[in-house]
Amino acid sequence: MCAFFHSTHFKRALLLLLLMIVTAYSKFCVEDDCSAQRWQLYKIEYKKQYNSNLEDAHRRIIFCKNLRMIDAHNERYKRGEVTFEMGVNQFADMSHEEFLRWLHTGSRDNGSILSSL
Structure with missing residues (x-):
């Protein structure tokens, strides 16, 4: 189980999720x-x-x-x-x-x- 959290796929998925959250947050804050x-x-x-x-x-x-x-x-x-x-x-x-x-x-x-x- 511990190896899963250190895997490349998990890190990429986590990075993608973080990027999506930051993008959504910045769009909400700027809001045209x-x-x-x-x-x-x-x-x-x-x-x-x-x-x-x-x-x-x-x-x-x-x-x-x-x-x-x-x-x-x-x-x-x-x-x-x-x-x-x-x-x-x-x-x-x-x-x-x-x-x-x-x-x-x-x-x-x-x-x-x-x-x-």
Whole structure:
């Protein structure tokens, strides 16, 4: 058993796993233009508070996805491919489905991550 942990295959697998973890972590930290500061400023500007750290993380993922979509659209606007610009608003932490539900009902669910699963 001890020889297994000293084998070349084990060392390569461990190195590959470590490389994958570092790559995933760096992608999460950089997250394109979706910095932690931008997320915090959004929450302050729109007075956003969430029920848990899990909910906050879930909303940040949605916010970052929407931010990338907004930025991509605005690049097309700069090239003259579309006729209007988009911007961040109070709905930027909502998925498309949640936003449509809000349009039809006029109310946002309680913001629980469980309600969006």
